[in-house]
Amino acid sequence: MIDWKKNLYILTASIFIVMAAMTMIVPFLPLYLQELGITDPAEVSTWAGLIFGINFFSAFLVSPLWGRLADRHGRRLMVLRSGFGMAVVMILMGFASGPWSLFFFRLLNGTISGFNPASIALVSTNTPKEHVGRALGILQAGAVAGSICGPLFGGIMAEIIGFRMIFNITGAAIAVAALTVLFFVKEDFTPPQHEEKTSTMQDFKTIAGIRPIPAIYAIIFVIQFGLVGINPLVSLFVEDLSGGMNSAFFAGLAVSSMGFANMLASPKLGKWSDTKGPHYVLYGSLMGAFLFSIPQAFVTELWQLIVMRFFTGLCLGGLLPAANTLIRQLAPEGMESRTYGFSNSFLFLGNMLGPMIGGVIAGITGIRSLFIMSALLLFAGIILMRKQVVPVLNSK
Structure with a gap:
């Protein structure tokens, strides 16, 4: 199997694991807030909205920065950075002491996230152009499959082992995906030799x-x-x-x-x-x-x-x-x-x-x-x- 196909299938499996793990927390996040001491239904709704939204907001702000670093140091490095970073943050969420600490961890998670986007960039730049469409379609199928299975697994496990333990399982699963990329995914990347330094706006x-x-x-x-x-x-x-x-x-x-x-x-x-x-x-x-x-x-x-x-x-x-x-x-x-x-x-x-x-x-x-x-x-x-x-x- 040539390298681009090997990379594609390994990254698809890794994205499935990451998306399943990340979406496992979706069904019970409002319930977890209640466990953290928020009992008023209106407050729970407000905090749940803020905590969901802040993840996307921080990711929106920092995505160009990670893209710049990927062009300089390689896309595989960004996949690993995101994978191991999210694994640590997800485990820390299980130790949240209140809504503010959970809010901070979600903010941090959005800042270091990007496993899927970095994988897309890695696959698209290391796949022959005539096969990029099919490769990205397969990659998306893996991500969607994970997002379908994640809430189901999370809902079942929350009933069996409790909310906090799921964050440990989620972090461990993401770490496994990152380790898989570390050991089995290769990138054909040559760092730029004389790149002109430019700003994000430029x-x-x-x-x-x-x-x-x-x-x-x-x-x-x-x-x-x-x-x-x-x-x-x-x-x-x-x-x-x-x-x-x-x-x-x-x-x-x-x-x-x-x-x-x-x-x-x-x-x-x-x-x-x-x-x-x-x-x-x-x-x-x-x-x-x-x-x-x-x-x-x-x-x-x-x-x-x-x-x-x-x-x-x-x-x-x-x-x-x-x-x-x-x-x-x-x-x-x-x-x-x-x-x-x-x-x-x-x-x-x-x-x-x-x-x-x-x-x-x-x-x-x-x-x-x-x-x-x-x-x-x-x-x-x-x-x-x-x-x-x-x-x-x-x-x-």
Whole structure:
């Protein structure tokens, strides 16, 4: 097996472990806050929102820095830095003495996180260009599979061993993933010899000056904000449709159906990116996600929502891999990781703002309006593709 395939499969397995471990804490974080002494339901909700959001905020701020260091010292080093750093922080979360200490650890976790983005940069730069789309699709399938399994494992283990012990298991699992990368993943990387020192703003101006990279960044933000960002609010809509019966189970089913479809479609759509062109896959996937988002605002039965979420997930499987493939093709030589670093900032910004703004909109106009908002954002992405991305790439 040639090295790029070996790296791909090892990193896919490692990302599965990391995502499963990181998402194991999702089902019980509000309950853990209660164990830490927060008993008022309104306070629990506020703290849970802050603690979830601060992770994405700090990651949004530091992603360009990690991208710069990756270009200078190698992407594998950034995967290891993130893996071992998150392992330590996750174990420390199990020793939190109150909400403020948990808030600080989540802030620290976001600052040193980046296992997935660094793995994407490593795979994309060490894979032959004609196979990058398929490779990134496989990598995303591993990440999504982990995020589906993690909450299930976490919920089961919380009942058996308690909340604090799960953080130890999570940290140990991430450490195993990092050790696997340390011993088995190789990188073909030559450090730059005479690189001119530039600021983050200068780097951004250089990268943003390459069309259509700014449009792709905006589309990545739209994807995370409009599709992934509203996932935490879907449970409220499920509760309405189910009449409150088994709402937790059905909420998990609605979210998991989208993730399962994403996992199934990512490798195939990634392969199409290599053969048909990533801009066509991104354009078609945006169109499909837009068309399947609209009916979700008008469903009257729970099964209808689950079916529409599944089809939306199939389209989601082609969005980020195709966008990341385009970034790899367009990134300036020697600045690949910085280009991905700014991309990750837009991704984390969408993750952070989606639930926050979506919650405000849902409170004012109702849950169903979220799907209209999502459709409008995706339509804006389609316009960007049609006006800014497809014509430029077709002319090259």
